Structure formats: structure tokens, C-alpha cells
Amino acid sequence: MSAFTSLLQVVQNCDKYPYTIDSSLEDEIHHAVPFILGPYKIGNVLPSVLPDLNVYNSKADKKPFKITTDAIKFEDWVNTFELRTEVMKQLMDTWREEKAFKTLAGWRNELYPVYGDPERSDNVAFVMERAGTPLFGISTFGVHLNAYTKDENGQIMMWVAKRAKTKQTWPGFLDNCVAGGISYSYSVKDTVIKECEEEASIPADIARKANSVNAITYYTYSTHGLQPESEYIYDLELPQNFSPTPCDGEVDCFYLWPLEKVKETILNNEWKSNCSLVAIDFMMRHSFITPDDEPDYIDITYGLHRKLEFPTPRKGQQHQ
């Protein structure tokens, strides 16, 4: 895709799952089948996933799923955290072996929590391999950190990461200084500190000063599947004499840029899609994008805070 004509277009290019489903359209995005647990919708399954799911289910000695045109559910016997987790593990392992889906080539060996009943203080319904979540349209949670410093005149300069050319997704694109998914049993802040070390060599005593400032939510999709995502946002002001450095091979290099350059590269489509939303939110919170200058100010906030229809984490279940 070429350059964008507005920041709103940037936001809508990420938050692109339709707000209104129109089943008269052919595009499969309008024909996802809800993944239901009890009275809650916990995901969506695209038509392109259904044939493999039907085959898997029909071959099983004891079917794990109830599959109808209206909904996908676990069978009644799959009624505990452990059983749901085991059923999903078996399915993902099988599909990985069969090379059934592209997204599973990026296997992470990382378990993501899937949330259910929001009335429960611990509402993790099961956990599953991170790379498989787009196949069921599972709502995932991550952290993104804006690292910045202030120059002699008090002007904000933002640390921007350039993704390694070897990354499976978005190689060579620009990214926030630090970002990562929240795995099962990690707290949000612990994830920030861990990722700071792993991705940017920022030691814990500096990373700990990162401030929780917001969350953004959007519903995107790609050739991997459906990705409704919530990102907890942290800001970290780094000392002028400290530079983040690549560590785990995920990042090629870091740039220190004025916000004008950040905005310019966003409009020029040089950023990983969801990361540009994090930078836009930063520029709004730091008065670089203002309602008197940005015609789409309010519409942009809508796209940064889409109300997702899935249960959210309750206190305590992420950090046990």
C-alpha cells in the first residue's frame, strides 16, 4: 500500500474489521462464525478455517467441538480450564504438523490466556499457543512502550525501532521501542520490564520507571487471521545519555527522531500498522496532535479505543 492521506486513514487501515456486518457481501470477513463459551462470545472463526475444523472434529474419537452455522462451541464434556486447554493444544499441534495454516509456521511456544466469564475474579477460560489465536479470532493483550527523551530545548525526541529484515511479520518496518504480548501468568508491568531487557537492552532499574498511561483497542486482520487486540501503553523518558540497543535480533537498529519525522514516516506507510496507532496516541497525549490542527481528532480516538465484544481480563488473573 502506498502513502496515506491522513492519520485517520492510518488508524482505519489497522482497525479494519467491519463495524457493520453485511452478509450480502461475499468477502469472508462478513461471514465469520462466533466462537461461544457459555453466554459469551470469545472469538470469531473465518469460513476459511471451518473445513479443517470440521475434518479434525469428525475424525476425533470424542468430538471436542459443536459446530453449527451459527456458532462454534466446546462440547459439553470440555468443561474445565484443563480440558479446554488440552483440546486446543491437541488441535494446534495437529494443524502445526499438517502445516494447515500459515500463522502456525510462526509457532511461538508461548501460551496466551483466553478470557471468559467477566464476573469471575479469575476469568482465564483456557490458554492456547499464541500463533493460533488468529484462527479463532481470540482477543489478545500486549504492552507497547514509547521511549523518548527531551533535547536541550525540552523538545520530545522519540526512540523508534526498525524491525529486523528477518522478522516473519512486517520485516524492515518501523516499530515502537519495545512491544510484546502478555503471556499467561505475567503481570502487565512485568511484561514491560522483561521486554525492555529483551528487545532494547534497557535494564530493569530504568524500565521500572515506565509509566502506565493508556490502553488502545482495535480489531484488525491479516492473512494470518483475525486479531482483536488490546495494548496497554507505557511511556518511558530515557536519560539523554542512554540509548536502547538491539538485543534479541528482533530489531535492526533504533532511531531518535523528532515527532515531525515520526508523523511523516507514519503517513509514508513505513510503520507496522498497529505500532503507528501507539505513536499517534503518544503524539495526542503529548500535544503534538491537537484538535485545532487535526480535522479527524475525535474520529481517531474512536479507532484507538474500539469497543471489542469479548470479555476483558479481571484483576489478578494475569499476575498470579
Place this chain on the structure above:
Amino acid sequence: MSAFTSLLQVVQNCDKYPYTIDSSLEDEIHHAVPFILGPYKIGNVLPSVLPDLNVYNSKADKKPFKITTDAIKFEDWVNTFELRTEVMKQLMDTWREEKAFKTLAGWRNELYPVYGDPERSDNVAFVMERAGTPLFGISTFGVHLNAYTKDENGQIMMWVAKRAKTKQTWPGFLDNCVAGGISYSYSVKDTVIKECEEEASIPADIARKANSVNAITYYTYSTHGLQPESEYIYDLELPQNFSPTPCDGEVDCFYLWPLEKVKETILNNEWKSNCSLVAIDFMMRHSFITPDDEPDYIDITYGLHRKLEFPTPRKGQQHQ
């Protein structure tokens, strides 16, 4: 209403217009009629307003409105900014004289822009008396300013206003330091500077340092009518030796409070409903409310950023 059990409850007590309309329910909130301009919905009219509107329309020599069970529209001849503005002025003046609606007792002599076609660079479709906007469920725009200072230890202390006991709405309740509606022809920042002077005696040279940081959107209602609102949020760090002081009689006094006290009084239902949302957003942006401690963190952001179904202002039309 008594104390709240959670911040999410506080948010939902303001953002309370139903997310799903259920016409099988009797409550009139489920039976509002859309106010339509061209292809855009620009408001909603409650059933309790319709009898007066029908009487007014039927008495007119030249009917200004098309009223059906599905929609309220201007008649075809009411096709310019000037004509729409004049039609609404006549209606509001008449209803004010007749004392038809409680909200018009709070007549402001202040014109609010009503936005239409978002494809136009200037999309003010007409202007109308501020006090009348709830009768048509018009989306309104305002500014709220969080004034704060940092104590010797760097702890944030927030300036909180106590509304005068003589205020027509929410007398004696707590409020943000400065807040005001954006009248026709004012820019957002100019409104901030004007209201700082009028409400808190903050001179322009200090007020100008206020930073645009966010916008919140919610859809509330009261005995006055329907109020979908967007508030542009500004933060202003005041010098330790400066205190805001009441000026125009709207504010009884100002308190300088730690955020613990702000949160406590919010949960204790001592705040004007929408102003507590502004303070909650401040506490989130300043790391006092964090995702590891607040179980409803993401659900709160949904309520602070409701996607309203009405056109938003385009660049240039607020500041001409």
C-alpha cells in the same frame, strides 16, 4: 444515588444511553426518533418532545419539519445554514416563551454549532441555543481542564472545583478546575484560555501553557434530555505558588487534593457525573490507575471513548 462500588460503575452512570436499543422495553430512551440531515443522523428526539414538536409544526404557515415515526427532518425548503438556524431559533424562542421544557429555563444565549456532512471542510449545518440541544439530542463539544501541581516529592496534587450551590445543574458537586462548552466560532484552545480566566482567574499567560492531551466521548441523558458529548481534555501544571480562585460565581471554592482523595470522592458520588470521567482519564494517563491494579481498566477506556454516531467537526469550522 449512593456511593459507587467501582470506577466502571462511575463511567457507566454517565455513559448510560443504551448500547443496544430494545423497542420491546417501555422506557422512552428506547424509542427516540432520529433527527436526520441528508444521509446523516445528527441527533435523536425523545417521545416526550414529539407532541410539542407536532403542535408547533402543524400551527406553522409553512411547516419547517417533516415528522414521521421513523425520522425527523427539515422540510425541503429549509436548505441552507441560515434557514436551518432561523427555523431552530423560532422554535426555541417559542418553546422558551411557552415554558415548554425545563432545559430552556437554563437559557444561555450561547450558540452551539451542529455538524453535518463530514466531507465538507466547513461542516456546520446550523447553530442553535445551547440549552435546547438536549431536546434534539445534538452532539455537543466542550473543553475540560485538569489543573494540577507537584508537591516537594513530585507527587501530583489536583485542583478540584466545588460548584456553587446556586448552579442550576449539579449544585455543590465537585468539578474539574475549568470546563466549558465550545461556542460557535471559537477554537478549542481559545475556549480553554477564555474559561480559565472566567472560571478560575487563571491569566492567559499561564492558561496558554495548557496541553491538549486527549478527548473523551460519552452519551448521557438527564431530565433535560439527551446529551451525546465530546470533551477535549487539557492538562495544565500550575506553579506551586499559584492558586485558582473563583471568578464568575459558578464555583464556590477550589481544593488542592492528592489523587487518592480525588478517587475516594468520585467513588463517593460527590462529583458531577461527566467531570469524574475527565478525572479518571487523568488518573489513567498519570499512572495512578494502572492495568495491574484496576480490574476494569479496558472496559473503562471503552466508556471514555464511546463511538458516537454523529458527524464530528472538520478542521477550520470551529475557528474562523
